[in-house]
Amino acid sequence: MPEITVDARGMACPGPISALTRAYRNAQNGDIIIVLATDPGFKPDVQAWIEKTRNELVSLTEEGGVIKAVIKVTAKK
Incomplete structure (x- = not known):
């Protein structure tokens, strides 16, 4: 299972989601994406992104x- 790390520390919204x-x-499908962010708005944003995708x-x-x-990427077609 490949891992993709996204270092979004220091980015302001919507940077981490972008x-x-x-x-x-x-x-x-099956890949793991790890996102590191410091923007407190990222928590609710990523939860909304998960629901949407x-x-x-x-x-x-x-x-x-x-x-x-x-x-975990599960919704790619």
Whole structure:
């Protein structure tokens, strides 16, 4: 299962979601996308993105001001 890491630390909204969307375009079903962000708005944004795209949010954590979203790509056609 390939992993794609997106370092969006320091980006303001909508930067982290835009970076996630770009990574998603190149991903395949089964891939894991890990997004690191510092914008507090990223948490609700990534949850909305998951609902919209119907992929799987494996985990969403925050430590030391860094939000880490682990997403499994499941909705590519």
